[in-house]
Amino acid sequence: MKIGAQTHHGSAISASNASAIVVRGRDLAQQLIGRISFTDHFWLLLTGTMPTAAQRHILDATLVAIAEHGLVPSVQASRMTLAAAPEAIQGAVAAGILGCGSVVLGSSEAAGHFYAAIAAQTAAGAAPEQAARSMILEYRAARRAIPGYGHPEHKGLDPRARRLFAVAAEVGSAGTFCGIAHQVESLLPELIGKALPLNVSGAIPAVLLDAGYPLGALKGVPILARTAGLIAHLLEEQVRPIGFVLSHAGATAIDYDGEVPPDFEPTRE
Amino acid sequence: MKIGAQTHHGSAISASNASAIVVRGRDLAQQLIGRISFTDHFWLLLTGTMPTAAQRHILDATLVAIAEHGLVPSVQASRMTLAAAPEAIQGAVAAGILGCGSVVLGSSEAAGHFYAAIAAQTAAGAAPEQAARSMILEYRAARRAIPGYGHPEHKGLDPRARRLFAVAAEVGSAGTFCGIAHQVESLLPELIGKALPLNVSGAIPAVLLDAGYPLGALKGVPILARTAGLIAHLLEEQVRPIGFVLSHAGATAIDYDGEVPPDFEPTRE
């Protein structure tokens, strides 16, 4: 049974034979290993071309910005999974990556699409402020949160966001999308009644899109970055385990409030 | 219910407050974003210290070496998963990471432990060749494959392995573990009856351990590297989908050979 109407049967990323591996047209051993950085390689894998120095600098900056933020839910899920299943570290990494969803880490992708929609309107002739205003109102009418603004901890300003825009200015890549991001920020008090400063999930797509990073792979940046953070947490978990301490604390915080048979007392943790 | 006897309740990787995020003692926004590469950051997250230039160079080289090798099983699983569940790219990445197991990608970790066991014997006084000989025979007696040698495609020599050892020589980090890796290679024809050249999964731990990379996080290198490759494949899958072509080809290759009711003919694909 063939599902759908896929007619493509080609892939352009890598090929190999007995003596060589080719990645995006380059001989992996002769031209890439020991000659480019992993960040260069990620850009090359995604786009088929090597990044400029500015593009590499921006991609490095965004990956560094989002790799680690402490014992967030996905990290806890990952450490608990390793504690329960130490024989398969890839399972613990996978469990952590599954928490990179829309609520916490997916907003880079959502913000990127939001900015791209605004950019499409200005490309079609709308004035920048009008395009931003109109997209904010469209999201509000659909009861959609504006992605990329506000943060539960960094309420005043997200230090990572501010630094990323400064880096984009330093390398000279800041452009349309950084402008859109700030334009939106300036309109929020009027249009939604609250001042919500740009957070890292708004800054990341703004600086990456200005640098030419592909829109469809925006989610790959927090995912790749958090994989690095997860691996570090899992190394720490192997030598200073806290996975079951975390789960014990979680279970203790929740009361059982269902029915009980007569004379049953739950264990008080 | 508290499982196990975990008494640690500390973590040393990251902390934050409303205005700053600290990662391994450094202020993320002020000292790291836009100042270090993602590879530097990975080393810092793992070890708490910044890598030397040689350490960064080796880590970059190993990540680049193992990130991509075409439509391998984990990449196919990932692309099929995205085709079936396009609403959650993190699920497709996770599915690909789950294939980073002992048979295909876990042998870097296994080879690292193998080399470390040999190094422990030499540190305890055994001669290098004797330590290698004895560990190979111990693995053989336990019917364990010697990890890091031979490859189904690169039968003559794994070009990635040769290049990685050359890079280690270039930066001057090659040492005990590179020596052990080659010592083992030289003994295999005699002890197992076959010449199996070093492959990339033997080269990676050898060069990393000589550079001071932590043994317990060896598996993190193929996992992090392959995450980059998976994200590139998933971007390609979004624009040139082949997920269902892959599954159709797989299903066509397998015959149903179970029982059938009378007069039932399976669809011939």
Added chain:
Amino acid sequence: MKIGAQTHHGSAISASNASAIVVRGRDLAQQLIGRISFTDHFWLLLTGTMPTAAQRHILDATLVAIAEHGLVPSVQASRMTLAAAPEAIQGAVAAGILGCGSVVLGSSEAAGHFYAAIAAQTAAGAAPEQAARSMILEYRAARRAIPGYGHPEHKGLDPRARRLFAVAAEVGSAGTFCGIAHQVESLLPELIGKALPLNVSGAIPAVLLDAGYPLGALKGVPILARTAGLIAHLLEEQVRPIGFVLSHAGATAIDYDGEVPPDFEPTRE
């Protein structure tokens, strides 16, 4: 950092002490083990009450209907993952479950919500045909496929769907939702220009919702059912492995069409 505004800190599913485990108010060992079926237990876990005989019969029928359909993409991903990572069968199961997404297996949930939206309109006073007509047109205007109709293999009629409606009639549970499902089927030729018969993903929510199964857990039925199928495939994979045969067939079906260095010929598989 506390994310969001969750104020609930209770759970009503299970509690335990040193001598007893309570599930939904019943003593697990005394009242449940050996006294109820696993299907009964699933209904109890979900709803807090035991199913009637008709409810159990319908839930059994839907689980049996959707558990297995051959070497579909999620099963292939699962078997490939076990072949690559045999040390962790839970990783292979997880990889298969990640393919239970919107395109292939999530349409039970989508169809359930579609039918529920129509039912809400009739509950508010609209005539049944008008409510169905209006919801089909709303989906069409939003370019959304009508979930639950048509199938790439079972083009005439999905035998599982027909049987499920017959079972619902047998136990006397067929009602509003079965009516809506058939009402929609009758309108599709006129409204979308094609006759698309009910498939299993339309039948499952129709019969379950008429039986009182909770709307929010509809996706749990294909997920639980496919877990059973995956475990059977993974047992077969351990004794008659085909995981790497599947991946070899998939890779063979795809041509590399990217750039190559001069004189490079990919391996022809």
Added chain:
Amino acid sequence: MKIGAQTHHGSAISASNASAIVVRGRDLAQQLIGRISFTDHFWLLLTGTMPTAAQRHILDATLVAIAEHGLVPSVQASRMTLAAAPEAIQGAVAAGILGCGSVVLGSSEAAGHFYAAIAAQTAAGAAPEQAARSMILEYRAARRAIPGYGHPEHKGLDPRARRLFAVAAEVGSAGTFCGIAHQVESLLPELIGKALPLNVSGAIPAVLLDAGYPLGALKGVPILARTAGLIAHLLEEQVRPIGFVLSHAGATAIDYDGEVPPDFEPTRE
């Protein structure tokens, strides 16, 4: 590139054509849907034959016994993942399944293999007590825990274990493996210095193996059972969310004890 030497290219579980689906030789719609239970279907998928009434009763009992035990680590990981990624419930289920590893839920499989090794010795002529004694000592010498005995909460006796053995006696299926399980229990005080009563992970394989359940699929029972429990928890999470409450409690329980820049105070949660 073909990995390994797999020559099988057949599968015997399911086939289909445009009008019928066959599962283990039976027509799914005509012979199975609405005629057998999901538990019957699971046994059929695994073995190719329908279970006897006793076999079904035992399989139901074991699935019911292990499906739910409160907010254990895998359930917490699953609920946190849904809170972070509500758009993909299959990701949250997968995250929970990844926690079904060797430490917590894999011991059914380990105990089954332990009992099977003892049974193999008695089949080869050893006296039952001697075979048990010898295998316990072999595990101890290899510093392996004896799987299936003791429990952090149910220290006196695991009520689920006692009930499962009673059910096996009721249906008349108790035999060799139940005997081995109790034989081992009686020897532990002498051989390991502690009285560790049979727990549910020892009882499950004992009763299943006596009923004829396949050894290689033992891990499938806790995995399938816990999938049902996870789906119930995820339904509750959608209406009474606690995922972020759990993660907040976990993070609060852990102190940051790494380096800090001067004048940095972490947020006290």
